[in-house]
Amino acid sequence: MTSESDLLQDLDPFDIFDAEAERLDRFFSSLGEEGWNGPTRCAGWSVRDVLAHLAGEELYNHACLTGDIEGFFRMLEREGIPVDDAYGWVDRFNDWCVRRRRGLPVEQVLREWREKNGETRRRMRELGRDTLIRTAAGPYPAGLQTFHYDSEYATHADDVGAPVSAEEAGFRLEWRVRFGLVALAERKSNAQVERDGDRIRGRVDGLTVELSAADFVEATVGRLPEGHPLDPRVRSALRCLA
Incomplete structure (x- = not known):
């Protein structure tokens, strides 16, 4: 099995997380109304919906940081989101995150995402890559969990068309290939x-x-x-x- 030490040890997941979050923030900050309503690679989601998804999923990220996954699942059930299957709840949770923010001013959603994600990035870095955190799949190293966040942010940046400079492209492709190989092995x-x-x-x-x-x-x-x-x-x- 491909291990983290084989492919990822010389990469800093926390720096990558910061870079991908900053890319999205720069892109979101540049948008007018037409841009927010533009299509993405996520079926049925506008650019604004992708932001709503990112803001909403911080509920899960913070539950992992506090170790309160049970409380997170109880919240989902109160909101009418069944959690009695392995991972089917994820799509329902994502849809709920988007729907409940569609009526909010986009500036409010952007502020929510910046604040909550900034806290996630800071706390994950403070934990360090070897500290175990609680996730829906069980205890998991914070560094590897951060690589998952890195991949999601890079994917959604591409989904909405956030620019990637020629200077960044090579390294960005390299770490994504390496983490893809690790994720397949996992x-x-x-x-x-x-x-x-x-x-x-x-x-x-x-x-x-x-x-x-x-x-x-x-x-x-x-x-x-x-x-x-x-x-x-x-x-x-x-x-x-x-």
């Missing part, structure tokens, strides 16, 4: 993958594929375009992140 995916420079070779159910690093990242987060020729079985096996 999920015990039936995809057997290996990296060869800027290509990723994989084998799934007897199918052998080769992807660019960029397409591999998009596959891990479920963002390959519909017309991409990758076999659906391989797509499913490679999907391991938000």
Whole structure:
């Protein structure tokens, strides 16, 4: 199994989290009304809805930091969100976060996200990468959890079209490839993958594929375009992140 020490030890997840949050903040701060209402890669969500999702999910992030996952689930149940299945509650929670913020001024939602996410980033950095925190899946190292946040923020930045400079692009792709490989190993995916420079070779159910690093990242987060020729079985096996 690919371990964190193999691929991630020389990367600082907290610096990456700061960089991706700052990218989103710069983008959100530049928007007018038309921009907030613009489409994204998230089906049915506008740019404003993606912000609402990011603001709302801080409820979960803070529950992990305080160790009160049970209290978080009780809150969901009070709001009519069933939590009696493994991860089906996640989509229902995300939808609820967006719906309950659609009637609020966007400036208020942006302020909520900045404050709550700023606290999350500060507290995760203070904990350090080896401290265990409570998550819905059980105890988990804060550093690895932060890499999950990094991946989600990078994905949503791409979803809304937040700019990435040429100077940033290479490092950003590199850490996302590495974390994608780690996440696949964590999920015990039936995809057997290996990296060869800027290509990723994989084998799934007897199918052998080769992807660019960029397409591999998009596959891990479920963002390959519909017309991409990758076999659906391989797509499913490679999907391991938000």
